[in-house]
Amino acid sequence: MSAARVEPVGLAGPKKSGSTLRDILAVTGRNLTSIRRVPQLLVFTLIQPVIFVVLFRYVMGGAIEVPGGSYVNYLIPGIFIQTVTFGALQSAIGMAADLKSGLLERFRSLPMSRSAVLAGRTTADLFRNTFVVILIAGVGFLVGFRVETGPAEFAAALALTVLFSYVLSWVFATVGLLVGDPESAQAAAFPVMAPFVFASSAFVAVDSMPDWLQGFARHQPVSVVASAVRGLSIGQIPGAEPTSVYVLRALAWCAGILVVTVPLAVSRYRKTV
């Protein structure tokens, strides 16, 4: 031991203090690579909606009456929303896995932006969801779905779907942080999601439901977004409100959920680990 030794601060070399954007990109890249390395997860995300398409289009579709006639046209926008809702579970699982493995602890010891972990997770999920939504649209066209509005409106429908998926990935990233265990996250999330997806306008018209359920089914976010996406894809169907009303409500829901969830997620992240 030599007292004369100089403190080796200079050893670190030139280091800039962090750029948040660069950190977010780095974490996003890491998450996308993870998704690519475990393609099973992506495949499972896709299998479920395909089963739903087959089930509702060919098995039960004949027995379901919807306003406006074509059930496949009614169904596919609903499938978009169902896909991204169930797919959001991946955000919870990913976050919980990182927490459990100790990766978040390493991140906390690094001079990186505190928000990059959450932002990187949700951004990566945004890419994943965009990819999934485009694939599901392809499946829709294969089974006979036809856009009845125009390309611009349909693009807006897809964009709204992706926006909703982004909102949900913030919600479920928070769930992942709260639960802290991938298996539990998976088990806990499904019972919460199911009523939103099934008691909604995604697969059947809300008017066909019992009165006591209609209030919830009409106004809850999954329904509102599904109706907006449907309106943008196939126009206003009989008995529905104008598309612009649904779109505005959908955007309001998205904004509302983000305003609540993002601070919650960030404060939770600061307290966790």
Next chain:
Amino acid sequence: MPGMARPAILVEGLKKSYGEIHALNGIDFQVPAGTIFGLLGPNGAGKTTAVRILSTIIKPSGGRAEVLGHDVARQAAEVRMLIGLAGQSAAVDPNLTGRENLKLIGKLAQLPRKAVNPRADELLERFQLTEAGDRPIRTYSGGMRRRLDVAAALVGKPPVIFLDEPTTGLDIQSRTELWVVIEELVAEGSTVLLTTQYLEEADQLADRIAVVNDGVVVANDTAASLKARLGNTVIELTLEDERRARQAQQLLARLVTEHPERAGDKVRLSTGQAAQVLTQVLRSLDANRITATGITVREPSLDDVFLSLTGKHADAKQANGGSKKGSRSRRRRKRTPAIEVAVKAVDEWIGDIEQGSQSAVPEVAAFDERWHQEEDLDEEWEAFGDEGLGEDAGARLESLLAQLPYKAGTGSVEAHLTEVAEAALNCYMDESTKQLLDVSSVAGYLTLEQRFGRISDRVSAEQAASILIGATAARAVSLGSSAASLNGDGKEFAVNAVRILLEGIGERA
């Protein structure tokens, strides 16, 4: 003060409590720049808590800590620019390749853009991972994973490096390789804080060692002085029974200046002149017609340090709160009926293993092959522990354990699993046989697997015990050792594992 070098790490009265539990009870130490400082202690002593505070992961409940003059709580951002962390408290992404992991950390450590790739290449080469660099981490062996983990801590060229039990679970070769790297770090001017459960490791690497127990520093000294306090060598005799052991103890007390300690049928003696003392001891026993059934001669272990410093064993956590300092007599741990039942169960179980072991040899070898190729073998591994060796032995052990007065699932099984795996390592360090060397890698492997989430929390306590016991037996068999080694070290380990498991789950719950 001018003329006096500021310490690289300064810890003063540091405290951390989780509700009623005091993980750190006010610890103090200083680490001069450019040195290696060892925090030595058993599981739950507070080592990891100290590292987590110093690396800004958690905030202290009291006291303060500085890294290169920056307060870890109030100037966390500055501290993070100066530190690297590896070991228990930090992980790498198993789905990314080694190179991708290092690049990710390089970016997040705010290395200049152009420096990220060369730094990753440089570290891969230095840790002999260049060939494996483009493979996902989940295909790595335990030793490779740990090397990458340490490499990850160095990416940002931090002047202060925290290594939290960096070699726990590694085989002796990987451990030695890591030691070399750690020594090089300091040669380059870095300051290293190392936590370890191994006296040998602290002795090998650290300029100075703080021994931690129950959240307090019980000694802070150089390795040489610590060892000098203990005497250089420990001689341990196993006698036929307790009565003989007492006789032997009295006999030895007249022979040597050091006071012999007794526990059950074992008598322990530390001495600076092992060869002479041992000859004397054996002659004297022979003359008095006392036969030793076992003799171990070894360097002092962590357990000896603890015994000497605190009067109790390293793994007897908070067993008795009362202060009995100064009493150097070995206090025999109270054996609860639960432990006795477990010991008996393991005893019988190992008998079954001996019978079944011969037929298991090829299977073990095949399993071992695939284990290295890293498939998802967790379930098979469990089944192997249950069925592969000795028919219904696993079921019997489980049913015996099930009668014991503890409730599984009352704590994080994960934590207990880790403890059990680490008990295996302690056992290796104590008994130091080549067979157990590999048992320890199995245990370490389990620890890692569990850390990376591949063994779920829901592995029951019973399963954990049988996995580990199965692992011991399997490894011993696969190494071609005789049933005798199962009876000796393997059994010792298994009993230890179960005991720690019970203490962890049962008596605390």
